[in-house]
Amino acid sequence: MVAGEASGDLLAGLLLGGLKQRFPGMSAFGIGGPKMAAQGFDAWWPHHKLSVFGFVDALRHYRELSGIRDQLGDRLLAERPDVFVGVDAPDFNFGLERRLKEGGIRTVHFVSPSIWAWRGGRIDKIARSTDHVLCLFPFEPELYQAKGIAATFVGHPLADTIPMEAPKAPARAALGLTADAPVLAVLPGSRRSEIQHIAPAFLQTVAVLARQRPDMQFVMPVVPGLRDMVEPMVREHCPDAPLQVLDGRSHEALAACDVTLIASGTATLEAALFKRPMVIAYRLGWMSWQLMRHMGYLPWVGLPNILARDFVVPERLQDAASPQQLAQDCLAWFDQPARMEAVQGRFAEMHNTLRRDTGRCASDAIAKVLESR
Known part of the structure; x- marks a missing residue:
């Protein structure tokens, strides 16, 4: 798994809880933060390494991010995990997912990028990168299925954890x-x-x-x-x-x-x-x-x-x-x-x-x- 920023760490930590119930012997590793670590995740790099803000910030850190992605891809291709789950961080994860998919590793992307809001052309990159998209919002799967991309609306994990009434x-x-x-x-x-x-x-x-x-x-x-x-x-x-x-x-x-x-x-x-x-x-x-x-x-x-x-x-x-x-x-x-x-x-x-x-x-x-x- 790869999750960047505090929001990705939160979502991935909640997802790991569900995965551990279904696959009790599961091991998970990659890039993550403290919420994921609390679920037993082995973070090879901390999630804050991916916390960039806007185009200019991304360009400034491009060499470091590119180096991390290359090293991670090499290690995952050697480790051969059963599945890779990229959590948000699309600009980092899609390139990694494409390399892993071409190398025969199943890839899942959790959190659809907002193709319905901007940069809709990314859907072609998504098709080349991932085997399945897990969508947070109910209107998203139809957009992917129209392009032949498997997608499932899974709800939002925060909606499960935040009470309907918070006194x-x-x-x-x-x-x-x-x-x-x-x-x-x-x-x-x-x-x-x-x-x-x-x-x-x-x-x-x-x-x-x-x-x-x-x-x-x-x-x-x-x-x-x-x-x-x-x-x-x-x-x-x-x-x-x-x-x-x-x-x-x-x-x-x-x-x-x-x-x-x-x-x-x-x-x-x-x-x-x-x-x-x-x-x-x-x-x-x-x-x-x-x-x-x-x-x-x-x-x-x-x-x-x-x-x-x-x-x-x-x-x-x-x-x-x-x-x-x-x-x-x-x-x-x-x-x-x-x-x-x-x-x-x-x-x-x-x-x-x-x-x-x-x-x-x-x-x-x-x-x-x-x-x-």
């Missing part, structure tokens, strides 16, 4: 928050480059909100290892705000909050599964933004809006993600309880659709791949 009171008590005061969770991303581009605007938003609503509390989960990068930003941008920086604990923060200010990505789906209204924002480096701004097919970038096919929550991208605008968007949720209740109903419907016992469905699909050898 606030225990989470607030665990985080030391006042039970009846408003709480905003601030999630600026899980990669260093995301923190660099997004966190300053988010922290400036916290400063604005703290002045306007002195009773508001703020929690900011940070991926372990990035606290040293975040704390100087906090001191610079919102030194007097009642902001609690957390080591991880993003699910506790989402359970505890009323609203979240959140970077576009998998975390927005987690927030939707917690039924929390949100403001989605994203910022890239100037060159990456110029390259990507005209490449999308859909009017939405946030997963909750894409799944709902509607702007159910605000999205603010690049220059539109100003602290003043983000603060206004956050306050709009707090000041409109009926709107909050309506979006929570939409998120409950979404949760039911995505809850499919992903571990079992995915292991069933992988078993069929193995039987076809």
